[in-house]
Amino acid sequence: MAPNKLESESTTKLSSNNMNGVDTTQTKCPFTSSSSFDDNGNHKDECTIKAKPFNTIPGPWPSLPLIGTQWQYFSFVGGYDVFHLHEAYRDRYHKYGNIVRETFCGGQSLIHIYDPDDFEIVFRSTRTNPMRPPNEFVSMLRTSRSDQRRKVAPAMNKMRTIQELMDGQNQICTDFLEYLWSIRDADSGLIEDLHSILSKLSLEAIGFMCLDSRMHSFPYGKDDDSSDVADGVKLIEAANLLFSSFNRLFYEIPIWKFISTEAYRDLMKAESTLFEIAEKYVNREIEQHESEMFVSSNNVLKTLLQSPDLNRNEVKVAIVDLIAGGIFTVTNAMVFLMYTLAANPDAQEKLYQEIVSIIGDNSSEYLVRYADISRMIYLKACVTESFRMNGPIPGVFRITTEPIVLSGYQIPSNTPIFIHSMTTYEKPHPYALLPFGFGSRVCIGKRFAENQINLAIIRIIQEYRLELAPGLPKQIDLLHSFLMIPAYKISMRIIRR
Numbered sequence: 089m090a091p092n093k094l095e096s097e098s099t100t101k102l103s104s105n106n107m108n109g110v111d112t113t114q115t116k117c118p119f120t121s122s123s124s125f126d127d128n129g130n131h132k133d134e135c136t137i138k139a140k141p142f143n144t145i146p147g148p149w150p151s152l153p154l155i156g157t158q159w160q161y162f163s164f165v166g167g168y169d170v171f172h173l174h175e176a177y178r179d180r181y182h183k184y185g186n187i188v189r190e191t192f193c194g195g196q197s198l199i200h201i202y203d204p205d206d207f208e209i210v211f212r213s214t215r216t217n218p219m220r221p222p223n224e225f226v227s228m229l230r231t232s233r234s235d236q237r238r239k240v241a242p243a244m245n246k247m248r249t250i251q252e253l254m255d256g257q258n259q260i261c262t263d264f265l266e267y268l269w270s271i272r273d274a275d276s277g278l279i280e281d282l283h284s285i286l287s288k289l290s291l292e293a294i295g296f297m298c299l300d301s302r303m304h305s306f307p308y309g310k311d312d313d314s315s316d317v318a319d320g321v322k323l324i325e326a327a328n329l330l331f332s333s334f335n336r337l338f339y340e341i342p343i344w345k346f347i348s349t350e351a352y353r354d355l356m357k358a359e360s361t362l363f364e365i366a367e368k369y370v371n372r373e374i375e376q377h378e379s380e381m382f383v384s385s386n387n388v389l390k391t392l393l394q395s396p397d398l399n400r401n402e403v404k405v406a407i408v409d410l411i412a413g414g415i416f417t418v419t420n421a422m423v424f425l426m427y428t429l430a431a432n433p434d435a436q437e438k439l440y441q442e443i444v445s446i447i448g449d450n451s452s453e454y455l456v457r458y459a460d461i462s463r464m465i466y467l468k469a470c471v472t473e474s475f476r477m478n479g480p481i482p483g484v485f486r487i488t489t490e491p492i493v494l495s496g497y498q499i500p501s502n503t504p505i506f507i508h509s510m511t512t513y514e515k516p517h518p519y520a521l522l523p524f525g526f527g528s529r530v531c532i533g534k535r536f537a538e539n540q541i542n543l544a545i546i547r548i549i550q551e552y553r554l555e556l557a558p559g560l561p562k563q564i565d566l567l568h569s570f571l572m573i574p575a576y577k578i579s580m581r582i583i584r585r
């Protein structure tokens with residue numbers, strides 16, 4: 089496990105790196121003394137020619153007909169199952185080194201890379217047309233992802249949107265703090281199943297940003313409509329089912345193409361629930377705001393509805409994708425951060441002191457502003473360090489768009505590459521830690537997610553001291569469920585300050 093560096097100075101320095109303003113110093117070719125890129129940033133051929141052949145890249149063996157090297161994910165033969173892929177990836181790195189080749193069904197190679205110098209080469213060489221391998225099961229349900237991104241990203245990138253939403257997001261946090269207090273065990277102060285509780289906060293925050301609606305996933309105020317409360321719960325369950333079905337469909341042998349497997353049925357069920365609920369809220373918003381829609385655009389839904397590029401159905405699909413993509417990434421990042429702070433009381437106290445020095449100790453008196461967050465240097469260090477120790481996404485995919493050389497091996501065009509930015513985070517490098525990906529395919533929820541995590545953690549730490557439940561280890565154990573999730577239910581004690 090990675091050592092905890094919450095107190096280290098180097099972390100603070102690392103966290104001040106702007107990951108999108110990465111140093112663009114050109115990488116050296118290992119075989120010639122010159123840069124491996126020409127003036128246009130393209131990889132030079134002379135370097136490619138001197139590299140070792142693609143088929144000599146080390147990796148698991150043998151590659152069997154039909155199933156390639158996927159036998160390694162049958163736990164009874166290969167020792168790993170689909171929920172422990174992160175262990176398989178880490179073990180392969182230790183066994184084979186910085187570059188590993190595995191073969192999927194039909195002989196398709198997948199290259200895993202672990203060296204940040206190689207990450208840089210892949211990101212630079214694909215920067216004009218960054219593609220990720222399509223998930224065939226998702227492609228069936230959606231139009232082109234990059235096309236959808238082009239239409240949706242502008243609505244998400246308006247920083248004004250996030251600043252304008254701060255009052256509402258502060259109110260959600262206030263309600264959540266009360267909810268948290270109300271569900272704790274009065275004697276022990278313990279709250280059970282932190283993940284499930286935080287997913288409600290994430291859903292409320294994303295629902296408010298996307299739909300301008302509260303999703304009622306936890307009770308607040310007097311007038312809670314029970315059918316809406318049920319919607320919030322159903323949305324979370326459906327998003328959970330979606331990711332667990334992704335994990336199975338992506339890594340298991342694709343018999344779903346021929347017969348309807350359980351994972352495939354789960355995917356369909358999750359999609360239809362998500363779509364049905366999103367449709368209800370989108371329709372409600374359309375009816376309520378039809379008259380003012382074209383004068384104000386302070387939430388994502390209104391901005392999308394004003395886009396001439398998107399029809400109503402595409403707006404609903406975009407909203408489903410944002411909600412499903414956002415709930416658990418933010419939830420897991422929050423769980424990992426709260427866990428690490430609870431396990432490191434000195435760091436938690438230092439963070440509390442920073443919060444008090446900037447916004448005081450009374451959360452009911454003062455609403456946190458975006459400008460306050462940007463002054464909290466230690467908070468940024470804690471969030472970055474938590475991403476380094478436990479990233480919510482196991483890595484980033486790209487498909488090569490031209491021949492390149494990685495770790496001394498030739499890589500042809502059109503090769504899927506899995507960039508393990510979360511496995512080799514120990515090496516300080518501007519490309520080593522990219523929890524939100526990189527370049528023009530970077531996460532479109534990044535700004536919202538960072539703001540939400542910062543705001544929620546400020547409000548929670550300002551109000552409560554966190555302690556891990558007795559018996560929990562200092563380092564959290566994780567499972568791979570397309571995203572990285574906690575391996576067990578986490579209980580935590582909250583103590584009002």
Ligand code: HEM
Nearest residue numbers: 237410413414417418421524525526529530531532533537
């Ligand atoms: C801590 C929270 C989050 C993390 C760590 C995260 C991480 C990522 C990563 C690594 C990617 C792939 C980027 C690449 O290939 O370079 C991605 C893509 C994406 N994320 Fe996030 N994400 C988070 C939160 C969110 C939220 C809150 C939303 C929506 C509200 C969201 C929506 C998306 C979408 C739609 C894409 C696909 C973009 C495309 O296809 O171009 N994410 N995210």
